[in-house]
Amino acid sequence: MGSASRVINGAVNVSQATREKVERAIALLGYRPSHAAQALRSRSTKTVGCMISDVTNPLYARLFQAIEARLRTEGYVLLLANGLNNAEREREIMALFQQRRMDGIIVTPGNERDPGILAALNTDMPAVIVDRDMRTRQDAVMFDHVPAMKCAVTHLLDLGHRRIALLVSRVEVRPNRRRVEGFRAAFRAYGLPCPEELIRRQTTSARATFDEVLGLLQSPDPPTAFIVQGTNTLAAALNAISAAGRRIPDDVSLISIGDPDFAQTHVPPIGALRIDPEVVADRIATLLLDRMRRTFADPAPRRSVVRFQFEPRGSCAPPRPR
Amino acid sequence: MGSASRVINGAVNVSQATREKVERAIALLGYRPSHAAQALRSRSTKTVGCMISDVTNPLYARLFQAIEARLRTEGYVLLLANGLNNAEREREIMALFQQRRMDGIIVTPGNERDPGILAALNTDMPAVIVDRDMRTRQDAVMFDHVPAMKCAVTHLLDLGHRRIALLVSRVEVRPNRRRVEGFRAAFRAYGLPCPEELIRRQTTSARATFDEVLGLLQSPDPPTAFIVQGTNTLAAALNAISAAGRRIPDDVSLISIGDPDFAQTHVPPIGALRIDPEVVADRIATLLLDRMRRTFADPAPRRSVVRFQFEPRGSCAPPRPR
């Protein structure tokens, strides 16, 4: 009987009596509508696919958490898959999202130019791309890394640092490019040459970072300041600095890209480039919901930019005179 | 035509000629089977619901990652929801998993006695419970915290420590109970009274941990060793110890429950209770796949126990003589 459906979906044209009758029956039978049948008939799965590089990365984990909370209040459920910066795996995931007819997808591919991934994006499935340069016609939320990075580097330059090392991940994606760009721009704006040899693009394992930082500190002309990316990288850098017998900020200044909890309780607190995951999640959800509900008809891709903020803290001081 | 379906599902009784014909047609039309229709008809969603307390917790993130990788090779996709130790939210999530007819679920409820959650578990949906005492008829993977904890405490007792502090989360769930139990058991086995006042069950925020550790260190009869739970807690404890001007291991010994990467690069390396997420994921997947495929007919709940290991490292030394 059609009325039951009307009650379940909260349609308006149902009499109070019928509504109650149906509700009683539902309660009595412990009836639960079959999602598969609803999806088949209504052509809406109420499911959003989320492909991130790796939940193990705390920034992504927080972001996912916030997105999940937000979209669930709207009745959506999230499928989460880790792309692991592996193009083949990412293509598989995209195919899967398509086959399962996700109402929308949120993606952060590790490879911005893979034709398979670009092709998969070229459908009418609502999508939001997160912080990747992909030249497709999807909406996107971008993080603006440059001003915060410039601000951080300028802070160090103002303090008198010239040998500033930048440790970012080796993966060739927008955020890393932008960080390097901001780094260079700060030197340029200061009329100084950028120490290219101190830009280190490395794997993010704790051991590799530890070795890298230790090596730099023990080199003939060591950096007096470090800017390092990521929670694990920060922890490993702290370990290496203390292993080298250097102190923060007297011997070495340090700034973190990303702001894990322990950066704030560290003594001294570690200056950080931060971005609010709630804000990012909200932007993503808003763009995606607009498209999924077809609230927003204009097909032109929209771009929402969220700024990183530089928060200076006690971890930076003038370099020790030589 | 039924043959198409047979080809897609890789049935055996299809001739080579037909198979090729169908495959050509599929490629030509770019045909993708509708998951909703398949699910409706075949009564299998090929989807597993996963309710953990919080992906933001690195241990859970790694575990999810490993489970996702494993189950995807078997053709399953994961729905991830964060319960956040909130009973109402957890009930909602369970209801959702049921309504969407998950082929199986993997759950770690924050509340082991909530009647709603227990009721939701009382269905014929294959399920694996992870490290919770729930007295239901589901399969479960349990972590054995006790021997490793006893081992760690005994290690400290052997070194001469008597004032050992234990910092675990306040949430009333099996892992925390077990840790405390192991802690007490070690003292008992040693014929010593357990310092109950040093068992601190607290919130896991970095700030709270920092204050707690600092407070303990500055108390009249301070602990000479700490056992702390969790990545963020470890980082905050390290900060507090160094803020108090104490050194590891000369002034204070430290053991971590959980083994984040930076524990190993720390100087000295931090002794840790560790468990391999891959092993855990594998156990979970195996139990669940057995049930989902009905390979394993015996309805009696099965229990798979994975041991934590204590890995002593340089962070423990005899207490400073007073």
Added chain:
DNA sequence: CTGAAAGCGCTAACAC
């Protein structure tokens, strides 16, 4: 406002 009827796109059962 309500009931009847037609399908959504598949797979399973059956006849050939």
Added chain:
DNA sequence: GTGTTAGCGCTTTCAG
């Protein structure tokens, strides 16, 4: 080994 047929459980349309 292959084609035909009947639904899976809903939502939507269309009469009434």
